[in-house]
Amino acid sequence: MAPSKSFEVAIIGGGIAGVTLAIALHYRNVPVTIYEQAPQFGEVGAGVSFSPNAVQAMKSCHEGVYKAFDKVCTRNVWPSKQNVWFDYLNGYDKKADGHQEAAFTITNSLGQNGVHRARFLDEMVTLIPEGIAKFGKRLDDITEKDDGKLLMKFLDGTTAEADVVIGCDGIKSRVRQLIVGVDHPSAYPTYTHKYAYRGLIPMEKAVEVLGEERAKNACMHVSIVDVPIFLDQGKLTILQMGPDGHLLTFAVSHGTILNIVAFRTQSEDWPDYQRLTRRARREDALRDFADYGANVINLLKLTEENLDVWAIFDLGENPVPTFYKGRLAISGDAAHATSPHHGAGAGLCIEDSAILAELFADENVKTQQDLEGVLAAFDASRRERGQWLVQSSRFIGDSYEWRADGVGDDFKKIESEIIRRNGIISDIDMGKLIAEAKADLKQRLSLPGRSNL
Template sequence: MAAMTQWESFLPPIEQVDYYDEMAETQGESGSSPLEVAIIGGGMTGLALAVGLLKRDVNFTLYERADNFGELGVGIHFTPNAERAMAALDPRVLQSYVDIATHAEGGFLTFVDGFHEGKGADPLTSTEETMFQLHVGDGYKACRRCDFVDQLVKHIPPEKVRYQKWLQSIGAQEGRSILTFRDGSKAQADIVVGCDGIRSKVREAMFGSANSCPKAQYSHQLGFRGLVPMDKALAAVGPSKTSNALGHLGPGGFVLTIPLSGVNAMHVEAFVMDSQPWPEIKSESDTQRYVLPATRDEVVASFKDFGPTVQTYVSLLPEKLDKWAVFDMLDAPAPSFSKARMCLAGDAAHASTPNQGAGAGAGMEDALVLAEVLAAVANLPHLDEGAVIAALGVYSEMRHERCQWLVASSRRVAELFTWKDPQYGHNKDKIRCEIEERSHVLWDYDTDGMVKETIAKFKTELERM
């Protein structure tokens, strides 16, 4: 057997690690490590990473710019690969989702032709032609984002969180990162993880803020979303259409209708492809920059040529609602997810359109890789800057290609959903084949193998030092 390097004896043997079981035995017995991680941003990715680091006894502080954690009360779905990553992070992360999610009848996500349904038909009795169905893992389920965040927060000790900390800049001093916040306060950390969304200040610190720098840009897709009380939906379209998760497809747009039993409502998201630029709004508020006031009449006009079921659903939306711009990083991607002692995760790294239902799930995969490789760093005999930089480089290497594929694939899915490809049109067999292929590239990903490869690459990097 080859002799171990000075580092290797402190890392868990790859073949012996079961990432779905308790891992305390692999992380040492001396309590929390001296490594200090700063998580910037308390969205889903940041919170999931925090829970994963807690499980692995890695020191961290989570900095949130708001005075509390919160997400919009809109629907979220996690695909099978994401659920595996959540379970490996900490079973409580997955359970936080399962406990509040609504299962669609039959477990399918069904896509229908929302355009050619008979004009003037009664949606209570009419039928939209099924184009294809996706059976997602152990069954399609969804919940509200805000409910999932509320569950995750329960697992994080309050003393690990700092609220109203809006990151201003990141500097360096004596081998540590120095965080400066808008309130004038400062903090130090060995590693800074940017989970701070599409306008990431960590990404700006890594790559700059000039027009040529990596950034999220308007994808020329906008969305309207709202909740329709279940009793109104039932009275208007009937039980079969309100007990199933449906995607109503058509030219130029599509509508998702998802039952949410926890709030006794249908979650309705209507997406429109938009050829116009999004107006430049000078505001530090993401809500003011990316969300504009809209009316139900605007949504109705956008889907006036669709079938009666779609028209009925959008007519049930609140009279006043918002339309939000969908931004992604396809056109200006980050060349890497790490630089020096900083790295990016979730939307800060690879903001994606929601069409493949996988953006938040990719953040769960990010969090798992980071939790594992940071635990490996924390378990080393002493904190070494070279090991820190190597670990973050391995994280970027493991995540960058897959996430860039997802961003591009999600754009492509929008083309298929809106019948934009002239070679496909609304040919359901062609659309189904490509959607299934893309879905399985996403769903069948070996998350356990991802973790083992991460640790193996990190060991290799340590051996080179």
């Protein structure tokens, strides 16, 4: 099929944002190439869950993205839990028999949808024809040539050209640095003072320690007991015995594996900005969660002896002032890296891809001159929502540990904040968002001289 456009799109980075965008563009007949620093596509061995907005966005990108997800997706196993997002449990429950009633339950129209990240990526990658992805290409710099083409320089000494470059290069995005400048605070993410142990454990072992209901259906083990707290300079400070962590579980790989993420809050800084993960041992996790109840501890005992700890960085302290400059833009974590407490970062990456692809494919977008308008419309459509998610996710992570302003340890308030905020994330109409972005683009493209991008 002959390309429908006279311009070429370069995507830097082949994670969820880059791959979904590449698929969405390719199947809209827009010429696209992905430049990925790694020798091949790859994702970490961990779970990721998607809410209804993400599923809508997958379908908007391309039906194949949704099919890839559907093929590897695991929902809550019990029929009675099909709309349950998470049952919230008291992580401090010390009852010996381990039986736990849910303190409250959060639902949505699709319930919990967990996938093994690597399996999902593997499925999506089959939709990308040979030649579209170039590997071993770590972007270093971008300059503009006399003919208006953007010249990308890679660390392996090679170069490539495109008319527009989309940085899907993740939380430490080089493209973001090129847009805002290396001296701007938003060029670098900051530590949220939370880290997470991530583990995948065989489901049959999880059932032995948790029982069927809690192992096969998503659970959030949070702090629901009275612990001493004191006021420090007007800020709630939790004592060491207090709720400084929470743990979530959901099934992946068609219910054969349980994904665990155990979050811990700390006051110290993360020691090494260059490395956002560090190796730890199971005993470290058990020490961190020593005050928790039997279910949490028994789950952690099932993790591997050597674990990865993930530092939770985000762009919440220093949000980017813009998602684009000229014909460079950022999408996904590069634009709005968030802590994972809403479980929605990847979902918003896919929303970004759907909007961007529809804008590039718009019938009014024909040449290089139209591309800045596309990026301006993308920025206008996406920045507020992306940056809201980053702040809201911080708030929700703090709520789980009684640190959130105006909510504290009031469980009714925590529950209603989760419901309200999850609604903002989930209850979108992707078709409407696309139509609004396209209407905005049309206006921008009709501006005389296009000076007001």
